[in-house]
Amino acid sequence: MQQTQHPGHWPAPTARTPVRATVRLPGSKSMTNRALVLAALAAAPVRVHAPLRSRDTLLMAGALRAMGVDVADASGADWQVTPGPLRGPAAVDVGNAGTVMRFVPPLAALASGPVAFDGDPRARERPIGPLLGALRALGAEIDDGGRGALPLTVRGRGALAGGPVTLDASGSSQLVSGLLLAGARFDKGVEVRHSGPPVPSQPHIEMTLQMLRAAGARVEASAPDLWRVAPGELRPARIEVEPDLSNAAPFLAAALVTGGTVTIPGWPAETTQPGDALREIFARMGGEVAFSDGGLTLRGGGAVHGIEADLHDVGELTPTIAAVAALADSPSRLTGVAHLRRHETDRIAALAAEINGLGGEVTELDDGLEIRPRPLRGGLFRSYDDHRLATAGAVIGLVRPGVAVDDIATTGKTLPDFPGMWASMLGDAS
Ligand SMILES: O=C(O)C1=C[C@@H](OP(=O)(O)O)[C@@H](O)[C@H](O)C1
């Protein structure tokens, strides 16, 4: 394993030979946190099978427990969720989890008593204002000191009128998902209309609709930017969580950039997860992708090509794609992701700064990145407390000796043991 000159930082291991591995991924963050919310609103206990246990999902479980929901460990690392009347007073730490800060306030509006929300400093800068406006229009009382941001208190009164509401969700699809997930429990259900520039991350809205339907909700999405959830009971009984395909990105990228082979078992044949787009994106960048009984396999062909891609629908894949693009044999142009500037960090600025810090030539666009591959050198790759920046640094480090990531522990937001998984993937190759 290559060591670096940055004590205290994680020396990204270099692959001496092509990576050959099977990587079993933990559950999807997005599905786990939707499952927990739907279970908390259900009419009977719910088994959540194969959930992700990471910072974001433990924060969600903690938020629900604080409001009176029992989230208990069950056999096989499942969670058994026993809903109860939602209640305050309660305090919710959202950390830097977009799903917690946008999915839980609508539940708090249904609680009897005040629920206070705060989180990491960055969480106070992430968009939530349109959700607060929508909840007020649906009958909720919220104290946010006029900031339209965290910290805030939702003064629940045990029920919410619900009905039609319009908001601008161009900042985050989670503003829509949050209203829809709780909508079946509003007295009149909810009719959400988006008005503004296009909503990003459509697959995540589709995931919300599909999981609501599976839980027994009556859902309508027959026109663009308009979604309806009828009032009614939720009875999901059991929710299966798929492997996290967005977290497959750095592992598949490892096969691509080292000319190796990585298999991800349990890759669903059909899914709403945006990570499924990696099959096409990495094929365009030079990988050979195939399903087999063992799962999905990506075989690197040696050459890595640049790509022009609008990533509006799959924004959370951008950091890994940018890392691969920086190692390609031709330039790339990644667009449609202005909203990434208000993710865990300003991902557009951070990716440009860190790749350029290693000798790259990356230009920021308003809504993306232009990446001209240059011979990269070792050096410090800062993560900005962003799990996907940290794993992007790890990908570059596989093929450029001497890269160090400053805070690899930040990967715990969505992966409980990234360094261990990375070391196992490398095996004898490091
Ligand atoms: O609903 C979800 O689970 C998510 C939606 C997306 O958010 P944005 O629409 O804010 O990008 C995505 O980036 C995030 O990682 C997870």
Ligand SMILES: C=C(OP(=O)(O)O)C(=O)O
């Ligand atoms: C944007 C992300 O997370 P969050 O759920 O905090 O928005 C992400 O995981 O890439």
